Amino acid sequence: MTSTVHVVLPGDVDDPATPSGGNYYDRRLCDGLRAHRPVREHPVRGAWPQPAPADRGRLADVLAALPDQATAVVDGLIASAVPDLLQPHSVRLRLITLMHMPLGTPAEGQALRACAAVVTTSEWARTLLSRLYADSSDRIHVAAPGADAAPIATGTAAGSRLLTVAAVTPIKGHDILVDALATLADRQWTLDCAGSLDRDPAYARSLQDRVRAAGLADRIRWHGARTREEIARGYGDADLLVHPTRTETFGMVVTEALARGIPVVASDVGGVPEALGATSDGGVPGLLVPPDDPAALAAALRAWLDDEGLRARLRQAAVSRRPELPGWDVTAARFAEILTLAEASRAHR
Structure with a gap:
């Protein structure tokens, strides 16, 4: 049986008062991945990417509770702020960072080096991350967002x-x-x-x-x-x-x-x-x-x-x-492939 993938998410991922592209991607990804393997979500409340000590403590507890050899996807808004919390688990867990917005900070680079794989949402971002962190370039992948089919907008003749x-x-x-x-x-x-x-x-x-x-x-x-x-x-x-x-x-x-x-x-x-x-x-x-x-x-x-x-x-x-336009099922299938590659790569280290 395919192992469970653990997904560490910002605590407001489903809060309608704080909509964002990153949160929406995370939600559609988690829902879509369930067609490929079991998914367990771990929302972590906090002022990411500028966490307070209590926020860091909640994340540390989540990471420590994950079983050995588990595959854990960590939203980049969280991961890029806490390399010191990821690094102690870099051998025990298969860490994958989902990087929505590259920041180019030293902390981000340290976080990515602790991961078995990095997933971002465009070729532009993959190229940027590969340039910033050349030692991680072979572990950087793309799973572009999908789009849902929708009726054609009626529009107006004047385009106003x-x-x-x-x-x-x-x-x-x-x-x-x-x-x-x-x-x-x-x-x-x-x-x-x-x-x-x-x-x-x-x-x-x-x-x-x-x-x-x-x-x-x-x-x-x-x-x-x-x-x-x-x-x-x-x-x-x-x-x-x-x-x-x-x-x-x-x-x-x-x-x-x-x-x-x-x-x-x-x-x-x-x-x-x-x-x-x-x-x-x-x-x-x-x-x-x-x-x-x-x-x-x-x-x-x-x-x-x-x-x-x-x-x-x-x-x-x-x-x-x-x-x-590809649908979100294509995004989820691509992400599932990346997880399999990361797990196989880590198994042969």
């Missing part, structure tokens, strides 16, 4: 309904989007922002002030944290996903939009180009722009709003890309 889905923090670039849209006040558009306003409240308030100062308060709507069902309804009403992030390991919101035939305008950073991809005949279902460049983002949005032919081409490419 814009959507962004991300927590309102500086890294996600809402300020760039607001500045870009301020130059397009003479065009017809609305923007719905789905994402927590509580991660950085001062930043969120400053953005809302900027929107009011630009006279756009009736066109830019801030919805705060949304449930998965509410986000799905938001996609259903959208014409275009805008993702002006400053960095991104993959960009699940991109594939979630494409799964509904919605084109994307996004920053050309990290794994976003992988998420956007292209159709089998080479069509690209969106536009990529440099990060931190309001003028470039405004130009892309202006082209989308003004050029009916461009909208038609991007929509057709998005609809064509839709059936080519």
Whole structure:
């Protein structure tokens, strides 16, 4: 019988008040892995990746209680902060780190060296980690996020309904989007922002002030944290996903939009180009722009709003890309393969 895989997760993995791409990936992974082997989850409460002493104590207890030779997947938000807690178990356990966002810190490098394998979510991240930690490169693998099939969004002929889905923090670039849209006040558009306003409240308030100062308060709507069902309804009403992030390991919101035939305008950073991809005949279902460049983002949005032919081409490419997106079952199967490889490698050491 295939052995149980233990998965060490942030304690808020299922908290609807703290949605994140990493938490959603963890949940879908755990659920999908159960088709391949038994899974036991170990949520650990804490302010990861900046744990308090009590948080570290809870994690230490979880690791100590795992049986000898167990396979344990540790979310990178946790692992990258506590190499000193992982290292004592690096021989007794088969440790695998699931690295959602490479940090490039000394502690992260020490944590990865304690692991039998490292899994990340894009080729971009694998390349970055291999460059940062060359001595671990042969143990770094990719299990890209999946996307669920969904109905094609109805959309509008004018393409005026814009959507962004991300927590309102500086890294996600809402300020760039607001500045870009301020130059397009003479065009017809609305923007719905789905994402927590509580991660950085001062930043969120400053953005809302900027929107009011630009006279756009009736066109830019801030919805705060949304449930998965509410986000799905938001996609259903959208014409275009805008993702002006400053960095991104993959960009699940991109594939979630494409799964509904919605084109994307996004920053050309990290794994976003992988998420956007292209159709089998080479069509690209969106536009990529440099990060931190309001003028470039405004130009892309202006082209989308003004050029009916461009909208038609991007929509057709998005609809064509839709059936080519792998599902979460593919993610889970790939992860199960990596676990088997890591277990075999450790057995022959």
